[in-house]
Amino acid sequence: MPVEEFVAGWISGALGLVLGHPFDTVKVRLQTQSTYRGIIDCMVKTYRHESILGFFKGMSFPIASIAVVNSVLFGVYSNALLALTATSHHERRLQPPSYTHVFIAGCTGGFLQAYCLAPFDLIKVRLQNQTEPRARQGGPPPRYRGPVHCAASIFQEEGPRGLFRGAWALTLRDTPTLGIYFVSYEWLCRQATPGGQNPSSTTVLVAGGFAGITSWVTATPLDVIKSRMQMAGLEQREYQGLLDCMVSSARQEGLGVFFRGLTINSARAFPVNAVTFLSYEYLLHLWG
């Protein structure tokens, strides 16, 4: 099994993550808290209340963990394509796989990464939702002191299953949308590249950026539900399950609730995925 795709996926995921984390914090807060009037209001309040550090809450943990998840995604995707088409990453420019194969391999990668991602994403979302400034003296301490404390508290309070809160919504979010992600990337690269040649860096950047936007636009409704289920029982009510969360959110806040965070998700998706794909392709080319 070729392993370089896993390593390239890890490094490219880490680079994309640092770039996108401030956007991600604003998105998570908009989706789960109703105190903000919009993106700018959330950014201003976060900055005033918590300084620039507020935007980077919960980032150290994803660097080590979500980058590993990106490695699972790209590694499984590439190895699934190898199993389906018997072509390695380097052979795929001369013998391009069908879009059906790309979609199936993307869904397989998305499905497997969702289960690795679930506990890490839960901890990230819980930490991002803590609005207490770090250095405040005398105020109430935040519920979680850091990622390890957060994981340990969830484990103690809810058992191992608690760490998989929202995992079902995450799997439903990621399985089809990662198929869409890789199909969009491949399609855009092929449109802009003469047959048999490698796409230029500009093509990879633009195709990666748009693949990120397309997949996140389709992922946003389940992203909202996932974030709410991960926060349920803390600041908001418990839900009976995924369907209950969808129905009660729509009843209380209208259908627009499913598009909360769409603008910030798309603004974040372009640079993050442009950098992720560019570094991934570059590393595989370097090691090829």
Ligand SMILES: CN(C)C(=N)NCCC[C@H](N)C(=O)O
């Ligand atoms: C729509 N979804 C779930 C995705 N496109 N996932 C792939 C993640 C890529 C990058 N780390 C990011 O966070 O955008």
